Amino acid sequence: MRVLLIEDHRPLVRALQQGLEEEGFAVDVAYDGEVGDYKARTADYDVIILDVMLPKGDGFSLLNKWRRDGLQTHVLLLTARSSLEDKVQGLDLGADDYLTKPFQLEELLARLRALIRRGHQAKDPVLRLYDLEIDTAARTVKRAGQPIHLTPREFALLRFLAYHRGQVVSRSQIWEHLYDENDETTSNVVDVYIRYLRNKIDKGFDPPLILTRWGEGYMLRGEE
């Protein structure tokens, strides 16, 4: 899952970026409104974490412009402004969630997961597919009741495929959602991770869930 973090306080950005990346999020960072606006419009993010008081254009007006221009990305406002008016204003401008500083990282992560679920019209945090269970909250995976250990990136890839099950997703789509702007890998790395995942999910189980569509991409097997 790829997240854009627009925040001008560098120590916070550093800590947050580390925390999110360790949770398997690909994190892009913008330190002011101008850059944030540009990035939000050019890349496909699952969630934008947006501060309100920013240099070069504050968060509220950015959000307003985005919604006016039809940008559908989920936006979570993360701000020190805790007054009711600010919350109401933020949500009314089109924010999907509002979190005030200081905050618990766990809460932020849970809200991000909730936003992602909402983006895929999923209420249940546990994704079920044949005998595969993916608990997006606990970040655990079981196949036929057997727990399977996945790295954060493998988990992110599986989750992405699971949210798009029955649909073919291209390599670059996967790559875009799993890697941030600073990763100097190419989309070939996707093939590597798909192989890792196949080894953990499909090996020894039937039917195989990860399918390859040559020339198009990959797909998680849809409904029976």
Next chain:
Amino acid sequence: MKSIRLSLIVYLLLLLALALGAVSSFAYWTTAQTVEARRQTTHDWLLAQYAERDRRERFKLDSELLTQARALAGLAQTQTQWQKARFASLFSLGLLSAGLAPAGYVQVPLWLAEGARGALSYRLHRMLSTDVHLAEEELPHFADDPQTEYFQVNSEWGMLWKSPSLGDARLPLDARGFARLRLYDWRFDDVTVAGRPVRRIMLKVPLARFRVVWLPPPGGRPPMPSPPRPPGGSERYLEGGAPAIVIQCATDLAPLQAARDELLRKRDEELAQLEADARATLVALRDRLLLIGFACFAAAVGGGLLLVRVGLAPLRRLSDAVSQVSEKDFRLPFDGRSLPRELRPIVERLSQTLEQLRRAFAREKQAAADISHELRTPVAALLTTLEVALRKPRSAEEYREVLRDCQALGQQMSLLVERLLTLARLDAGVDTLRPQSVNVATLAAECAALVRPLAQARHLQLEVDCPKPIYLQTDPDKLREIITNLLHNAIEYNRPNGRVALVVAPQDRGVCLEVRDTGVGIAPEAQAHIFERFYRVDPSRENAGLHAGLGLAIVKGYVDLMGGRIAVESVEGEGSTFRVELPAA
């Protein structure tokens, strides 16, 4: 009185009562004067009228008496009866003669008269035998009752005639009174006859009709040899010998008195009526004035209440409007132009004050948001850093890095808290100066040295211009804070490769510090606000963390505390100059 309404009403009514009282009193007084003058005039006129009527009555009476007397004068005649001497009236003569003939006191004159011959005898006879006579039936009567009219005729020879109405009484007239009257003269007086007051006229006239009667001798007595002859000629021509008479007519004053009494009674009645009329007029006037006064007063109470209500209506509207002002909406919810002219300055001033309040509130709100932002963001960063670090085991180097980050965040928060506390102390007035002798040149150099690394990091040229030592009695810590803050700003807002100059110069009884930069400058509309706390020219500028718009507010607070002045001159795009003037002590 606390209530405008009440005091207006009370003063209005007091004023009205005073005015009404004065007008009524004046009207009453004027009318009373007129009524009194009219009453006095009428009174005098009545008195004069009645006096005139009285006088006319008397005059009429006197005229009647005079007419009667004159008539009587024409009617009176004497009749001389020889040998019939009158005795009574000659009584004094008889007394005189008593000495000569003790038994014949009357006889002596008679004897003398009879015995004498010639003119004397004649005269004596005439005097003794002549009686005055009046034809009573010819008397003119004016009164209804003849018994109230009295007539009396006296002659100088002692003859007397009186009307029967006099009875035994007589109208008094002595010889002196007789003699005092001149012939054809008359005199009125009031006398008493038989205990009754009468009005009398005395008219002295000569007797015109004179008759001589020869009586036959009474029986048995030898007749007189002959009557004395008038000396020298006929009886008819014997004149000069006729006596003067005094006619007295008198009339009872009782009827006149009764009439006068009646007249007086009527006069007094009319006078009393006049007094009563005057009094009634005044009472009616007083009642009417009182009624008008009360009516006016009542009308004024009602009208006054209405007037005050109407007059105070704009105030009430203003009050309603003011009561609708809240911390959420500072605008007066109506247009001040609809108010009367007198209230407009209040509304304008109020609107200005409310606008200032609104701005202050907004600023405070902004300040609270700023403080929360400035504090919460580093706290969030601190907590997140720690939380991330603790999520899984890290290497020693990673932990050290986390600790360094946390230290930096703690220092940033500490600085911010220090600044907030400084401002709070300035607000509370507990920050006091600790003056001592300070060499401003040295201090400026120290401050410049402190910020020089920062300036060098941004490739700025930092110059200090302070040619000679300047000593000042001031608080060195605060002065250092002022200079450092201004230098920090000058560096922070400068353009790359720019200049910062600190100029210290003595001036009249004090020192003048100038910090010049070649930075972005400050817009004219922002210059008025830069010393307000949390004011930032660009609210979303970068690097806000360190100062948060508090630096200049602290500088201004310190300069004020030291009794100095601070001003800024700036041209956008060229740079700014902050000028601080401090007094010597």
